[in-house]
Amino acid sequence: MAETEVILTIRNLTKNYNTLSVLKKIDLDVRKGEVIAIIGPSGSGKSTFLRCINAMEQVSGGSIEFHGTQIVKQKNLQQIRAEIGMVFQHFNLFPHMTVLKNITYAPMKIRKTPREEAEKSAMELLRKVGLEDKSGVYPDTLSGGQQQRVAIARALAMKPEILLFDEPTSALDPEMVGEVLNVMKKLATTGMTMLVVTHEMGFAREVADKVAFMDEGRIMEYGSPKQVFEETENERVKAFLRKML
C-alpha cells in the first residue's frame, strides 16, 4: 500500500487505574485508508487503548493527535468525536428511536443536515448494510447482528474519517458474526480507515493492512498480517496464535 497521510499519531500513551498500569507507552501511526486489527489476550488493554482514542477513557500520559490536534478533555472534543466513529461491542443503539432516527439523529443535530438529505443518506447506508426494510422499526426487534449493522450505519452517517470497532462481534451469536464481518470487509475496500479490536483472527489476517498484537499494555508486535501471523519470532505472539487458530 502506498504511504498515505498520517491522520492519527499516538505517542507514549499511558493509562493507569489508580496504581494499576493498563497501557504502557504505546506508539502508533494510523494512515488514511489503513485497516489496523488490534489483537491480543483478554486484559491486554486493547479495548482501553481504542477507547482512549476518542476520549471515552481519560489518558494518564502521552499524546494522541488527530490531524495535528491533541485529543483531550477540552472544547474540541465533541468535534473530534464527530470525526471519529465508534462501533461498540453492545451496539448501544438508542432503544427509544427507530432505526432511521438512530442514524439520522446525530447528522441532523451536529452536522445540521436537513432531514430529507439525512434520511436519504441513511436509507443508502441501510441498503449497504442490507437492512433497508428495517428503517421504521425499533432496535429491540432486531437480532444482534442486525443491530450491529445498524450501529455501523449510524457511525458512518457522520461521515467519520476513522472508525473504531470495539470487539464488534464478541457479543453476537456465532451465526451472526459472519454478516457483521462481511459489512466490515466491504467497508474496508471502500478506503475507510479502521481500527478494529477483535478476536476474529480470520478477519485480522484477510482484511487488515496491519496487525498490532497487544499484551500487558504494550504493542508487542506490529506489522503486516504476514509478518505477525507467519514470521514472528515473539514467543508470546506464537503462544497466543496457537491458542486462537
Add this chain to the structure above:
Amino acid sequence: MNSFINVAVKYRALLLGGAKITLIVSAFTILFGLIFGILMALMKMSKIRPFRYFANVYVEFIRGTPVLVQIFLVYYGLPMMGVEIPSLMLGDVDISRLLSGILALVINSTAYNCEIVRAGIQSVNHGQTEGALALGLSPVRTMTAIIFPQAMKNILPSLGNEFITIIKTSSQISVIGIADLMYTADTIRGISFKPMEPLVIVAIIYFIITECISFILRRIEKRMKVY
C-alpha cells in the same frame, strides 16, 4: 345514607372550595417538586462535590423527618428567618398561608422526586451515554435527548406514586389553617356536629382525585411502551 347526601348537598360550596384548594396545592407541589427534584437529582449525580454533599444531606434530612414537622418549620421558620410572605387575601383564600403550605410540600416532595429521578437515570445503561458521546453529541444533549427519555420509562410509575402521595399528604397543611379538603371536613363537623359524614365525603373526594391521576398516568405509561 340520606344523611351523607344531605351533608354533601348542604355544604357543597365549602366542599368544592376545599377541593379547589387541595387541587391547587397539589398541582403546584407536583409541578415544582418535579422541577426541583430533577435539579436535585442532577446535583446528586454532579461531579462537583459540594453539590453532591448538599443534595445528600437535603434528601436524608427531608426523608428522615415527618412532613408535619416540616410544614410547621416552614410556617413558623420563614418569618423568623426574616422571610416575610406578605399577608394577601385573594377572595377568601389566604395566599400567604397557602404559599408556605405549598413551599413546605415542595421541599418535601423534592427529596422524594430526587431519589426517583436519580434511580431512573442511573438505571439507563452506561453504554447509551457512550454511544451518544461517541457520535459527538454534547453532554447536555446526551442527557436530555438520549438518557432522560429512556429514564422516564423507569421513572414514571414511581413518580405516579409520588404524585398520589402528594395529594394525600397535602391534607396535612390544614394544620396551618389552609382551607383545603381536610380543613373543610373539620369545619363541617364543627357546624353540623356530625363527625362521620364530612370525613367519609372528603375521603371519597380524595379517592376520586387520586384515581383520576392514576388513570391519566396509566394512559401515559401505555403510550410510552411503544419501544
